[in-house]
Amino acid sequence: MATTIADAQNIFIQCYQCGVCSGSCPKSRVLPGFLPRRMLFQMINGFEERQLESGLGWECLTCGKCQVHCPQGIDIMGLVRDMRSKMTSRGVNGLVAHDSILAPMYSIMASPAIKPKKSMYLSDDVKTDPNSKTLFFIGCAPHLDAPFRDDVGFKGIDVTNDAIKALNLVGIVPAVLDDEKCCAHDYLWRGDRAVFEAFGRQNAAALQKFDTIITACPECYRTLAVEYKDLLGIELNVKHLSEVLAENIDKIKSKDRGEVTYHDSCRLGRFMNIYDEPREALEAAGYTVKEMTESREDALCCGVPTWVSCNDENKKIREQKLDYALATGAKRLVVPCPKCEIHLKCLQADLSEEGKYPIEIVNFATVMKESLEED
Template identity: 25%
Template sequence: MGEPIRIKSLDPTLRNEVADLMKGFDYSNCLSCGMCTAGCVYSDLMEDHDPRKFIRKIALGMREELVSDPFVWNCNMCERCTVECPMGVNIAALTRAFRGKTAMPPGHLQIIADDHIRTGNQMAVEQIDYDETIEWIEELMQEDLKDPTFKIPLDVPNADFMFGFNAREIKHYPSELQTILNIFHAAKANYTLSSKRWDATNICLFTGKNDEFQEISRPLFEEAERLNPKEIIVTECGHAFRSTRMFARTFWKGKQFPVRHIVELYADWIKDGTLKPDKTRNVLPVTLHDPCNTVRKEGVSEPQRYVLENIVMDFRDMNPNGKNNICCGAGGGALAVAATKGQRMIKAKPKVDQLLATGATIGCIPCHNCIDQFNDMNKHYKLGMKIMHLSPLLEIALGLAEPE
């Protein structure tokens, strides 16, 4: 039996204080029924991983207990609990709001935010390194295309879309960016990259610090205003997509730009015949992970399935999937907190069981955050799978690359 709750220690102002931070999310309808805990796949895996207890502590004003409550930063903010809540209480939004009150987030979270504000991207890539990487990719594409005049379109005004991506695609995975640009070229897309503001990620989606959240995302939209594309397309990164859309609908007061995920663009191109993939080029069985920020939170579930059904011979969906999917265990900023590596592998077990149940050889993971977790679990659990984004599978089906 736990410690008794001392009435004198309760702070009745906490409830309204947190509610004011939530910007329209109401949690006053909580019935204390525990369906949130029943919906959390980690509540039986991790000690004190109980969203019901967390929300009751806020409602009761247990400020001191919450400051040291591990749930605040252990929660993956995946919203699986909200799927089960009969009143639709968004505990992820509640967790984010409470995190925003923290002076110093754990791990590298604040360092990443500070680097992004200082340099314009979360990996602190300097301008010269960005320029040289773009030039290098351009030279590789000129060679592959046998076209020495090919140029990556930088700062082109009035394009159909501006492409916002993840700093990992410059610093660590430039071949992934080349893959995407190969597909854009095959589609004869009228697009542009910014030479200055190109990182669509925002780590403050996880820290809850809205002033820094705005400071990070605003320059991307100011660049969109300068270049005036018809829309913003975001790469295979759930938190970049979610944060860009969230900023657009909550904080941005300038010219409005539709924000779409790259898989939606791919689906449109296949449907209208712009791209004509050959699924027989991908013969191995493929399964699909649904990133929480893309699918459950932003509702993009079918386009990636449509694309896979048209680019692979043997697509095997996980169960459950879509909005009922199981989080990979690395959401909520966990990848940036080194101490959570062991915890992440414990939380990965339900997803590992899903993977194995499909019998698939390839795991398609359309999210940078999730794919790092899947690569870790692939090694930790010795799954022997090939873990890929969706773009390389499409590139193969288009005959732009050979199957590995």
């Protein structure tokens, strides 16, 4: 696959004639004039400065829907990331939601002297083993509990504990790292390669000691499994929680638990091709999964990538997503990603939308933990 602007030049004429990227782009539906093929055309054909100064690269959801459907196999997401790096170096920055809270938190964590003490988030009934060769990578979900628990009902600490309890219930007792740092997914996708590398280097030595790393966060999963290898030369064996539970289906007892619908997060689905495993685990537990109008490779994004461009256009995407969920008739929407959960619950909490989306949004880890405990 082409991974840079220079790599794409040789096949760009064929790509531009196709237009599949613009036709499949969710943002093109809600933002008139936002066309991925136009953006790429300008970047490659002498109008790079105009495109960078426009700031439109920040409007991209980086959902990867265009890339999945691109018949020429162009790494459009790599091109967008390259654009953002160049825009950042020029001072053309994206508008980051909640940055007054999140930026100081991550700036503090970036210091090598800071030890996050992740184990303090674990409840007394969670089983961990410091000698295990399997690590549960906690990620930032517990840190996001404070700013979002009261406002939108996101319980990041609970999600973390539920994920480990689900593993315990299928016989896995993982280690956790007290000094685990953020995977820096957001910094990489905002074009800040230096911060991404700084976090990665701090994590590297500790992570490489484990045979397997499990995470409940699709962004951590993609970053540790792919970006650490491609950009830092650090090769790790990483699995998402859904993969591990699907591998242990024989330990999940089925009984009729009703209907749910499932949200394919971009990083877990289109970026890592994990579609069947979460559904298999849910069905093994006795849930009937009702598919939305757009699912799997065509699933609609939650609308707010890396906290960038949380605006009215992206709100329309979230509205469409929850409309799709309601149309299934299911009472629960299961999401595998902490950030997707926050973004969709944020719409429910919007006072102007109060009562409009009567569906319970629940994390995959929580649903599976509840099911396994009932068994």
